[in-house]
Amino acid sequence: xxxxxxxxxxxxxxxxxxxxxxxxxxxxxxxxxxxxxxxxxxxxxxxxxxxxxxxxxxxxxxxxxxxxxxxxxxxxxxxxxxxxxxxxxxxxxxxxxxxxxxxxxxxxxxxxxxxxxxxxxxxxxxxxxxxxxxxxxxxxxxxxxxxxxxxxxxxxxxxxxxxxxxxxxxxxxxxxxxxxxxxxxxxxxxxxxxxxxxxxxxxxxxxxxxxxxxxxxxxxxxxxxxxxxxxxxxxxxxxxxxxxxxxxxxxxxxxxxxxxxxxxxxxxxxxxxxxxxxxxxxxxxxxxxxxxxxxxxxxxxxxxxxxxxxxxxxxxxxxxxxxxxxxxxxxxxxxxxxxxxxxxxxxxxxxxxxxxxxxxxxxxxxxxxxxxxxxxxxxxxx
Numbered sequence: 001x002x003x004x005x006x007x008x009x010x011x012x013x014x015x016x017x018x019x020x021x022x023x024x025x026x027x028x029x030x031x032x033x034x035x036x037x038x039x040x041x042x043x044x045x046x047x048x049x050x051x052x053x054x055x056x057x058x059x060x061x062x063x064x065x066x067x068x069x070x071x072x073x074x075x076x077x078x079x080x081x082x083x084x085x086x087x088x089x090x091x092x093x094x095x096x097x098x099x100x101x102x103x104x105x106x107x108x109x110x111x112x113x114x115x116x117x118x119x120x121x122x123x124x125x126x127x128x129x130x131x132x133x134x135x136x137x138x139x140x141x142x143x144x145x146x147x148x149x150x151x152x153x154x155x156x157x158x159x160x161x162x163x164x165x166x167x168x169x170x171x172x173x174x175x176x177x178x179x180x181x182x183x184x185x186x187x188x189x190x191x192x193x194x195x196x197x198x199x200x201x202x203x204x205x206x207x208x209x210x211x212x213x214x215x216x217x218x219x220x221x222x223x224x225x226x227x228x229x230x231x232x233x234x235x236x237x238x239x240x241x242x243x244x245x246x247x248x249x250x251x252x253x254x255x256x257x258x259x260x261x262x263x264x265x266x267x268x269x270x271x272x273x274x275x276x277x278x279x280x281x282x283x284x285x286x287x288x289x290x291x292x293x294x295x296x297x298x299x300x301x302x303x304x305x306x307x308x309x310x311x312x313x314x315x316x317x318x319x320x321x322x323x324x325x326x327x328x329x330x331x332x333x334x335x336x337x338x339x340x341x342x343x344x345x346x347x348x349x350x351x352x353x354x355x356x357x358x359x360x361x362x363x364x365x366x367x368x369x370x371x372x373x374x375x376x377x378x379x380x381x382x
Contacts (some may be wrong), residue, residue: 003269003272004236004237004238004240004241004268004272005234005237005265005266005268005269005272006265007262007265007266007269010045010047010048010051011048011052011261012048012051012052012055013052013055016048016049016052017225017229017230017233017261018225018226018229018230018259019045019049019222019223019225022049022220022221022222022223023049023052023053023056025220026049026050026053026220027053027056027057029192029218029220030053030054030057030156030192030194031057031062032189033154033188033189033190033191033192034192034217034218035182035192035193035194035195035216035217035218036192036193036194036195036217036218036219036220037195037197037203037207037213037217037218037219037220038050038194038195038196038197038219038220038222039163039196039197039199039200039203039204039207039219040197040198040200040221040222041198041200041260041352041365041366042198043198043260043261043262043263044222044260044261044262045222045225045261045262046160046196046198046222047160047196048261049220049222050158050194050196054066054156062154063153063154064153064154064155064156065091065092065151065153065154065155065156066091066155066156066157066158067087067088067090067091067155067156067157067158068087068157068158068159068160069083069084069087069157069158069159069160070159070160070161071083071159071160071161071162071163071164071165072160072161072164073164074164074165074167074168075167075168076168076169077132077137077168077170077173077174078128078132080165080168080174081112081132081136081137081140081141081174082126082127082128084140084141084144084157084159085107085112085125085126085140085143086124086125086126087157088143088144088147088155088157089102089103089114089125089126090125091155091157092147092151092155096114096116096119099114099119099125099126100114100116102147103126106143106146106147107139107140107143109135109139110135110136110139110140111128111129111130111131111132111133111136112126112127112128112129112136112139112140113126113127113128113129114126114127115127115129134177137173137174137177138177138180138181141177141178141181142181142184142185144157144191145181145185145188145190145191147191148188148190148191149188149190149191151190152190153190154190154191154192155190155191155192156191156192156193156194157191157192157193157194158193158194158196159193159194159195159196160196160197161196161197161198161199162195162196162197162203162206163197163198163199163202163203163206164199165206166199166202166205166206171206175206175210175212176212179212179213179216182213182216182217183216186216193217195207195217199352200352200355200365201349201350201352201355202350202352204355207219223259224258224259224260225254225259225260225261225264226259227251227254227255227259228251230254230259230261230264231247231250231251231254232247234250234253234254234264234265234268235247235250237268237272238268238271238272238279241272242277243272243275243276243277243278243279244277244278244279245271245278245279245284249279249281249284250268253267253268253284253288256288256367256371257367257368258367260367260368263291263367263368266291267287267288267291270287270290270291271283271284271287274286274287291368292368292371292372292376295368295369295372296372296376299368299369299372299373299377302351302353302369303373303377305351306348306351306353307344307347308334309334309335309336309340309344310344310347310348310353312333312334312335313333313335313341313344313345313348314348314353314354314364314373315333315378316329316332316333316335317354317362317364318364318370318373318374318378318380321333322360322361322362324341324345325338325341345362352365353365353366353369
């Protein structure tokens with residue numbers, strides 16, 4: 001039986017809640033062939049909004065070919081380029097004969113080959129016959145634009161966990177030629193990338209800190225799902241299962257999770273499994289305890305990896321401090337000096353614990369971690 005609170009996969013259609021303006025914006029950008037960046041915390045709906053938007057575009061009659069790959073376990077430029085090329089070949093070819101033909105036509109004179117033996121052995125579609133060279137990189141990054149131009153239709157490639165490219169020994173070995181490829185093909189509107197990343201600060205470093213992609217990509221920001229819309233959605237889910245719960249209690253839960261759809265749906269699914277009829281406040285409290293228990297090992301690992309200064313600054317954030325370099329704050333929280341404050345802030349951002357908004361105010365990225373660290377680690381009132 002389909003759960004009214006799906007959290008183990010992306011959602012579209014009636015299960016997609018809110019973010020109407022962002023769906024419209026993303027649809028317009030993709031329709032115009034613009035490259036898009038979605039840099040949001042884990043499980044906040046990046047895949048859902050992309051798939052929901054593409055579904056809507058198909059319903060409007062727009063035709064396109066979509067591919068998706070992950071950069072999560074990429075550790076070398078060769079890994080990235082081979083995966084990128086293989087994904088494109090799988091999107092547009094259907095047999096070994098077609099794969100070989102596409103490689104010969106679009107990657108001639110490079111060290112990229114279709115190796116029938118490698119394909120039969122482990123399913124490898126694209127291989128390298130020699131060490132990777134600059135010409136190989138340029139040719140592979142031009143491949144999707146040339147492919148879309150020849151086919152005469154739209155191609156969209158989604159790259160998940162794109163921030164993982166910062167784990168390369170030399171990220172510029174890919175990022176710089178990639179930006180150059182986007183610049184050289186600004187008029188190639190038949191192909192576009194959707195760069196998705198769950199490392200908010202890392203994605204910001206790639207697309208804003210380096211200036212490599214200035215005016216080449218458009219960022220679509222995902223606000224928290226509207227509290228009232230999410231409350232109504234969860235309430236309808238309980239009603240469809242023949243269960244009753246007060247909307248005010250659900251609204252409080254949505255506020256606690258700051259509109260985070262994955263946490264809210266997981267929480268609601270736990271509530272749903274714990275009751276057969278009327279859901280009382282104690283049931284929601286018990287469900288929250290269950291959800292916290294699921295994630296507590298991860299949260300314990302996070303704080304276990306923080307230095308004393310980082311823990312102290314985190315406590316300052318929880319207590320409402322927004323400016324950390326004053327002598328009073330440095331003394332009260334044992335932060336040593338303003339220079340050390342900057343190092344501590346940078347470290348917490350690199351660990352994706354904090355980010356700083358447009359007004360330079362600190363925000364704890366994970367709402368459930370914020371609740372846990374405040375209630376259970378620092379033992380504050382919540």
